[in-house]
Amino acid sequence: MNLYAHKDSNIRKTWLLITVFLVLVVGLGWLISYVMQSPGILYIAVGLALVMNLVAYWHSDKIALSMSGAKPIKREENLYLFRIVENLCITAGLPLPRIYIINSMQINAFATGRDPKHAAIAVTAGALQKLQNEELEGVLAHELSHIGNRDILVSTIVVVLAGVIAIVSDWALRVSFFGGHRDNDNRGGGGLVLLIGLAAAILAPLASMLIQMAVSRKREYLADASGALLTRYPDGLANALEKIGNDHSHLEHAHNATAHLFISSPFKGKEGASWLAKIFMTHPPLADRIRILRGMKV
Numbered sequence: 081m082n083l084y085a086h087k088d089s090n091i092r093k094t095w096l097l098i099t100v101f102l103v104l105v106v107g108l109g110w111l112i113s114y115v116m117q118s119p120g121i122l123y124i125a126v127g128l129a130l131v132m133n134l135v136a137y138w139h140s141d142k143i144a145l146s147m148s149g150a151k152p153i154k155r156e157e158n159l160y161l162f163r164i165v166e167n168l169c170i171t172a173g174l175p176l177p178r179i180y181i182i183n184s185m186q187i188n189a190f191a192t193g194r195d196p197k198h199a200a201i202a203v204t205a206g207a208l209q210k211l212q213n214e215e216l217e218g219v220l221a222h223e224l225s226h227i228g229n230r231d232i233l234v235s236t237i238v239v240v241l242a243g244v245i246a247i248v249s250d251w252a253l254r255v256s257f258f259g260g261h262r263d264n265d266n267r268g269g270g271g272l273v274l275l276i277g278l279a280a281a282i283l284a285p286l287a288s289m290l291i292q293m294a295v296s297r298k299r300e301y302l303a304d305a306s307g308a309l310l311t312r313y314p315d316g317l318a319n320a321l322e323k324i325g326n327d328h329s330h331l332e333h334a335h336n337a338t339a340h341l342f343i344s345s346p347f348k349g350k351e352g353a354s355w356l357a358k359i360f361m362t363h364p365p366l367a368d369r370i371r372i373l374r375g376m377k378v
Contacts, residue, residue, distance in 0.1 A: 102133065105128060147335050149182055177201050181208075182333070184205060185205060185209070186331040188204045190342045191232050192341060215319050305376070327348075
């Protein structure tokens, strides 16, 4: 898939995510309204779905940055970092994103925003201290490639939508359990309602997880390749990924909802996980990414 086809694919994925989210929330709202015999709950669910979609589109970047503990910095506060980002942006033909620092010694970074004009890059203090110049340049080029490839809108919207689905499914579980017993006493059909409620409450978070997986791991391979082409030095990013793999520092503000945004999972220790666990990993194995980078010719 070429770069332009990838951008078009990400636009389609964004609309698909929003549509699936609407269906899930409205479906759970209908279930709760049926159990409680209150049509008003369905209207609330529809309103919530619409509002959260708008929030996800316009403000999900702020939510992701806040959840990650990222703090904005000015040019004079870290001229070194700003110059690297500026040079890469000039080469890539991208506007300068907002730049944030995460106060953590783990080596990591992520990009967020709805488009290149409203993008932000967050880098950990550990990345600034532990990476050499060409390694940090490789990491930043990877994140700028996510911006240029239009990955960031899909990735960032997932943060909000997945969280809301988890909350609503929890409501559905509680209401179906208690409401199902009342319905069983009144109409004798509560058992079926309870089973439906339990299934919905269990499957909705799974669907949410699958939505996160829909933010394909291929985007990481593509961003690796695009970043290597941007710096003309694949070994820079490969060396950075090796250091990330050997780095066992803790990221204080690590959340499942935002893990897929980072260049590498902030949760360490899953590289040797079972095949089943690997299916649900948000990132491809570092060893595979490093091997591909080492074999690149630019």
